[in-house]
Amino acid sequence: MLKILEAAGVDALDIDAGSYETIDYIFPPSYLGDACMEYVCDPARNAVGIPILNSGNHTPESAVSLIESKNADFVMFGRPLIADPDLPIKLLADMREDVRPCIRCNEECIGRIAGRLTKLSCAVNIQACNEARYEIKRATTTKNVVVVGGGPAGMKAARVAALKGHSVTLYEKLHTLGGQVTSAATPTFKNKLRELIDWYGIQLDKLGVEIKLNTMIQEDDPALEEADQIIVATGAVPIMNLC
Ligand code: SF4
Known part of the structure; x- marks a missing residue:
């Protein structure tokens, strides 16, 4: 299938293992572990020459490892950016230890979407989608x-x-x-x-x-x-x- 898509002119491929039959791989919970779908990149790389993107429970470290393996060209983050929107800035500033981790609970992001609630939130970042309401302002008086x-x-x-x-x-x-x-x-x-x-x-x-x-x-x-x-x-x- 990848060869057919490449021949048809597709520019790049986002490869993962999520589908409606394996829905937990669409938004992998914690029990699937780190980088739980990087294994699909190796056979894909051997099949086509266009860029390959991968996602699924990646950490900054697993992303670097996958890129260095040359089995993928891009690694994507979804929920980690809800848990900490400053993740890219912190990594660029060599502040890895300050990146607030997504705990892969799927409660306030996927859970709220599935429950048709108005907007998502995050179990570890209450400011997600409520940035203005929960803005942390410096107090005028120190207590x-x-x-x-x-x-x-x-x-x-x-x-x-x-x-x-x-x-x-x-x-x-x-x-x-x-x-x-x-x-x-x-x-x-x-x-x-x-x-x-x-x-x-x-x-x-x-x-x-x-x-x-x-x-x-x-x-x-x-x-x-x-x-x-x-x-x-x-x-x-x-x-x-x-x-
Ligand atoms: S609610 Fe937050 S911590 Fe939980 S999975 Fe979603 S983004 Fe991650």
Whole structure:
């Protein structure tokens, strides 16, 4: 088929393995792993001489590897650009560690499209398609902010407060950040969740957020008295206990 298309004058081929029969390959979830469709490039390269494009759970590293293998000429990113629209700029600026990872959950992008909701969003980037509404502006007054809980909500709150210029201290009772996401990230194929926790750790560090691990702050702690704002992000609990 590729030979026929090339002979018909097609300029380039976007090769992947997604179809309505294999719909999970159209927007591959985390369990399909990195670069899950690059294997189709080698036979395609041997069949035609026109440029080949490939997509599907690529990382910057897998993209470079595929290009260097000469089995593809372009690698495409979709969801990673929803999770972090600044991905190309950050890579150009040698800021790989600052690229916010797409966790391949398909919840707020594909899920909202499938549910015919008005516009997509992103589980890790609330500003996606809401850039004006959720613009992070510098605060006119610097406040002393205490965040209780180092899970995803606490890390997010601490990051945004620090970006706004506030002085932020985050308290986490465990020895590590991540909260309940840490448990969810245990399977190997959930490595993107692990990557997200690590990304938050790096960002909070760069923003100067003071992180107090192994610290279960008590209600009479003077730090709470001195805080201008207290954000309680101590994690969700089940609505019903089914055990
Ligand atoms: S909602 Fe965001 S993090 Fe989840 S798959 Fe879509 S782009 Fe990736």
